[in-house]
Amino acid sequence: MSEKLLELKNITMKFGGVTALSEVNLHVSKGEIAALIGPNGAGKTTVFNVVTGVYKPTSGEVNFVGQSVVGKKRYQVTKMGIARTFQNIRLFGESTALENVVTGADVHSKSGVVGAIFGTPRSRREEAAALERGMELLEFMGLKHRAGQLGKNLPYGDQRRLEIARALATNPQLLLLDEPAAGFNPAEKVALAATIRKIRDAGYTVLLIEHDMSLIMDISDRVAVLDFGQKIADDVPKVVQNDPRVIEAYLGAPADAS
Amino acid sequence: MADKKNRYNIRDHAATYWENSPKWRRVSMSIAFIAFFYALPFLNNPLVNTPGSDFQSVLFYPVGMYVLMAIGLNIVVGKSGLLDLGYVAFFAIGAYTMAILGTHTALNFWEILPIGIALSMVAGVLLGTPTLRLRGDYLAIVTLGFGEIVRIVAVNIEAIGGPRGIAGIPTPPDLFKAKFTILDPKPYYWVLLTFTLLVIWMVRRMAARRPGRAWDAIRQDDDVAQLMGVNTLKYKVWAFVLGAAVAGAGGVLYASQILSIVPDQFNLNVSILILACVVFGGIGNLWGVILGAALLAFTPERIRFLSQPRILVFGIALVVMMNLRPDGILPKKKREHFDPNWKSVEESGEGEIK
Numbered sequence: 001m002s003e004k005l006l007e008l009k010n011i012t013m014k015f016g017g018v019t020a021l022s023e024v025n026l027h028v029s030k031g032e033i034a035a036l037i038g039p040n041g042a043g044k045t046t047v048f049n050v051v052t053g054v055y056k057p058t059s060g061e062v063n064f065v066g067q068s069v070v071g072k073k074r075y076q077v078t079k080m081g082i083a084r085t086f087q088n089i090r091l092f093g094e095s096t097a098l099e100n101v102v103t104g105a106d107v108h109s110k111s112g113v114v115g116a117i118f119g120t121p122r123s124r125r126e127e128a129a130a131l132e133r134g135m136e137l138l139e140f141m142g143l144k145h146r147a148g149q150l151g152k153n154l155p156y157g158d159q160r161r162l163e164i165a166r167a168l169a170t171n172p173q174l175l176l177l178d179e180p181a182a183g184f185n186p187a188e189k190v191a192l193a194a195t196i197r198k199i200r201d202a203g204y205t206v207l208l209i210e211h212d213m214s215l216i217m218d219i220s221d222r223v224a225v226l227d228f229g230q231k232i233a234d235d236v237p238k239v240v241q242n243d244p245r246v247i248e249a250y251l252g253a254p255a256d257a258s
Numbered sequence: 259m260a261d262k263k264n265r266y267n268i269r270d271h272a273a274t275y276w277e278n279s280p281k282w283r284r285v286s287m288s289i290a291f292i293a294f295f296y297a298l299p300f301l302n303n304p305l306v307n308t309p310g311s312d313f314q315s316v317l318f319y320p321v322g323m324y325v326l327m328a329i330g331l332n333i334v335v336g337k338s339g340l341l342d343l344g345y346v347a348f349f350a351i352g353a354y355t356m357a358i359l360g361t362h363t364a365l366n367f368w369e370i371l372p373i374g375i376a377l378s379m380v381a382g383v384l385l386g387t388p389t390l391r392l393r394g395d396y397l398a399i400v401t402l403g404f405g406e407i408v409r410i411v412a413v414n415i416e417a418i419g420g421p422r423g424i425a426g427i428p429t430p431p432d433l434f435k436a437k438f439t440i441l442d443p444k445p446y447y448w449v450l451l452t453f454t455l456l457v458i459w460m461v462r463r464m465a466a467r468r469p470g471r472a473w474d475a476i477r478q479d480d481d482v483a484q485l486m487g488v489n490t491l492k493y494k495v496w497a498f499v500l501g502a503a504v505a506g507a508g509g510v511l512y513a514s515q516i517l518s519i520v521p522d523q524f525n526l527n528v529s530i531l532i533l534a535c536v537v538f539g540g541i542g543n544l545w546g547v548i549l550g551a552a553l554l555a556f557t558p559e560r561i562r563f564l565s566q567p568r569i570l571v572f573g574i575a576l577v578v579m580m581n582l583r584p585d586g587i588l589p590k591k592k593r594e595h596f597d598p599n600w601k602s603v604e605e606s607g608e609g610e611i612k
């Protein structure tokens with residue numbers, strides 16, 4: 001339980017004059033559901049962007065299973081085992097749901113253009129495996145009936161779930177979810193919580209950004225709180241909930257109602 | 259939206275018919291289709307005849323050549339979304355390879371062909387690797403520059419004829435009793451058609467497999483593609499190189515038919531025209547691109563009897579068309595499947611994940 005999968009050490013991220021993250025230390029242990037919360041603009045999404053190689057931190061280290069992530073190409077980070085979803089849905093809208101997921105599943109295929117042209121046995125095998133994996137994940141996320149429909153034409157909730165399916169298709173060790181419940185009604189949130197637990201039970205580790213406190217308190221093993229780019233708390237949900245600094249951060253700058 | 263879905267759609271019906279056809283019917287339809295195109299030079303119909311020019315020659319150039327090039331450029335522009343304004347450069351490299359090796363060595367057309375393709379591909383890698391990190395407009399400008407540079411280099415090297423180019427390029431040796439001569443464009447057309455069918459076959463295979471998905475992802479959202487594990491630079495370079503290979507093959511064949519080339523044949527206009535074929539036909543859709551290229555190449559020849567005003571007529575027709583069908587004649591449109599059991603891979607137990 002205590003094996004650190006992901007570890008951020010003294011991460012500072014500046015955008016010109018804006019310091020989005022300042023000296024943040026954070027870790028995620030293998031097998032847990034960790035949560036990252038904080039008011040709007042606290043730097044939560046920036047943490048994901050630093051971890052997945054979208055931004056190179058101004059200073060500090062990011063280690064994933066003992067390997068540095070900083071300076072790695074984005075697709076290499078994904079190959080190492082980190083996958084994510086996006087706060088603003090970013091599906092491949094002109095591709096079918098199945099193609100979206102299979103694109104993720106392709107990460108671990110070895111065959112490419114030449115294999116595709118000549119239809120080599122390896123290419124055929126990998127295509128079949130990726131397709132099967134894609135269908136499996138669509139089914140897991142309750143999207144099997146959407147397989148042949150375009151990403152952009154799916155209902156909102158299904159789009160969010162499809163993003164999770166696509167991320168899972170890369171076989172990540174660590175799954176980063178950026179506000180997966182945004183815009184969900186209470187029933188959908190409950191279902192999502194169950195899904196996230198199921199994902200964890202299947203052996204994945206989850207780091208989740210969320211604004212909905214009850215969801216966070218319900219499913220997370222540990223909660224880290226960011227405020228203006230600084231980590232102000234990091235503990236089990238019960239303790240964090242009653243931390244005066246956390247309460248102040250939220251009262252000072254109330255989170256949106258979602 | 260709703261009425262669009264219900265509208266009778268020839269393309270969807272045709273696609274459904276095809277998908278539901280048994281294998282023998284698909285095979286026989288394909289054979290009939292292909293046979294028709296091999297027989298096309300013998301077609302003698304006042305509708306397609308090109309007064310003022312020889313129909314059989316027009317079939318080889320510009321029609322067939324434009325179709326081949328448009329399919330190649332469509333891999334780059336249509337599939338991967340990379341705006342390449344210097345596509346003619348690869349055509350020129352193929353043509354010059356044929357011209358130089360054909361006049362200076364004993365190698366024949368069939369031996370030069372793979373060399374021309376390989377050199378175009380190498381040029382594609384050399385140009386693509388540094389520049390495909392650029393996006394959109396920047397890439398367009400760099401490729402435009404590359405296209406012009408190749409032409410200008412050819413103009414300035416005296417050893418390859420400078421502005422006068424190279425004459426006396428040998429024709430291909432006989433093949434299955436077919437003689438390649440300046441007087442008979444048919445064998446060239448058949449070779450070109452064979453190239454084209456091969457390229458269509460390759461493109462379709464790639465589109466349905468991993469490279470196709472990678473290009474789709476790159477075109478739609480490069481950042482997300484990377485984050486989903488697509489090595490975007492690698493697949494962009496591949497698209498570029500494959501496009502280059504197609505143009506290179508076209509160039510080798512073109513030079514062996516035209517027998518003398520000058521650098522000015524490979525100017526920016528060619529790149530723009532091929533791009534126009536792609537856009538006009540329906541960017542990203544293979545059949546649309548083929549139809550677009552055939553029409554754009556054929557029409558000016560068909561109306562050649564109008565002499566001077568023909569380009570004006572042609573231009574007006576283009577503008578009208580693009581207003582009527584802004585996404586091209588046969589726009590890229592992905593078919594959706596609403597059948598819940600579509601493509602169900604064998605049932606996997608209760609939606610568990612491993």
Ligand SMILES: Nc1ncnc2c1ncn2[C@@H]1O[C@H](COP(=O)(O)OP(=O)(O)OP(=O)(O)O)[C@@H](O)[C@H]1O
Nearest residue numbers: 015018020038039040041042043044045046047087
């Ligand atoms: N690319 C960027 N350029 C400049 N500033 C940025 C950039 N990305 C983030 N920021 C700034 O960094 C700060 C943190 O942004 P971030 O998106 O990480 O917040 P967040 O905690 O995810 O907020 P929210 O709850 O609204 O999603 C903000 O002030 C934001 O404006």
Ligand SMILES: [Mg+2]
Nearest residue numbers: 044045046087
């Ligand atoms: Mg955010």
